[in-house]
Amino acid sequence: MFHKEGQTIILTTFFIVSILILSAQFYVTPLWLRWGIQIVAIAILILILQFFRNPKRVAVKSFDEILAPVDGKVVVIEEVEENEYFKGKRKQVSIFMSPLNVHVTRYAASGSIKFSKYHPGKYLVAWHPKASEENERTTVVINTPKFGDILYRQIAGALARRIVNYAEKGDSVQQGDDAGFIKFGSRVDLFLPLDCAITVKLNQKVKGAKTCIASFVDTNEKQKTI
Template identity: 85%
Template sequence: MFHKEGQRIIITTFLLVAVTVLLANQFITLPWLQMSVQILALVILILILQFFRNPTRKPVKSFDDILAPVDGKVVVIEEVEENEYFKDKRIQVSIFMSPINVHVTRYAASGQIKFSKYHPGKYLVAWHPKASEENERTTVVINTPKFGDVLYRQIAGALARRIVNYAEVGESVQQGDDAGFIKFGSRVDLFLPLDAAITVKLNQKVIGAKTCIATTRIKKENED
């Protein structure tokens, strides 16, 4: 299954690859060169198909948990000052996506959209410390029953040139549902309350709509 945001690119790539294979058969006489061109064209098609893949995910929904919004690797876990919406301290958890990761963004929690804003910007490498504030990005805030307001930010990387964001203010959303897409190399930041119990570690690989990023369960157990 492929994401709808990739349909046009997939069709265009398929047509170009088909034309390339036919032209190579007709005009390239050296067998090794003909095969090399055809194999290269097919590899490009496979890479495009892999990038826009959209595996079906059925999360175990819970108001007590924040699930990973994307596939990738945890590159930041730290207390920071969030200056756009909260204007106070939050725990930031950042997930970096390489070009080979699934690039679908999924809602990390169920709730109501309170804020959704697109920012044009630079295209620094996604792991750059200033990428969260200077790159092309979208900021979305979900009001949740257990965590209060949770902010996530889609950040374009050095290769990305378009962020797709489906979140609309006032809309009720479900954990794990499709929230958007980032085309080619990127990062998603989560900003959580200071008392959220983080359940991931630096450099851990996570799966969107599957891996638990933070929970209120540990806090409950301690209170009991």
């Protein structure tokens, strides 16, 4: 199954690859060169197909958990100042996606969209410290029943030149559903409440709509046990 955002690129690539293979078959005489052109053309098609793959994921929905919005590797876990929306301290968890990862963005939690904004910007490498504030990006805030407002940010990288964001203010969204797509490698930042419990570690590989990133901590119950 392939993501709808890749349909045009897949069809165009298939058309070009078909022409290259047929042209090489009929017009390229050296056998080694003919095979070389055909193998490279097929390899390019396979890479495009695997990039736009969209495996079916059924999330086990829970108001007590924040699920990974994308596939990738956890590269940041720290307390930071989030200055665009919260203007205060939050726990940041960042997930880096290589070109080989599934690039579908999925809603990390169920709730309603309170904020959704696109920012044009630079194309620094996705792991650059300033990428979150200077690169092309989208910022989305979901109001959730347990965690309150959580923010996720799709960030373009050096190769990613197209961010697709489906979230619109006022939408009701379900955990694990399709929230967008980032083409050709990038990262997603999550900004979560300080009192939540982070359940992943640095360099851990995560799966969108499957891996729990953070769990809800009932501060009232915690105070009762002290």
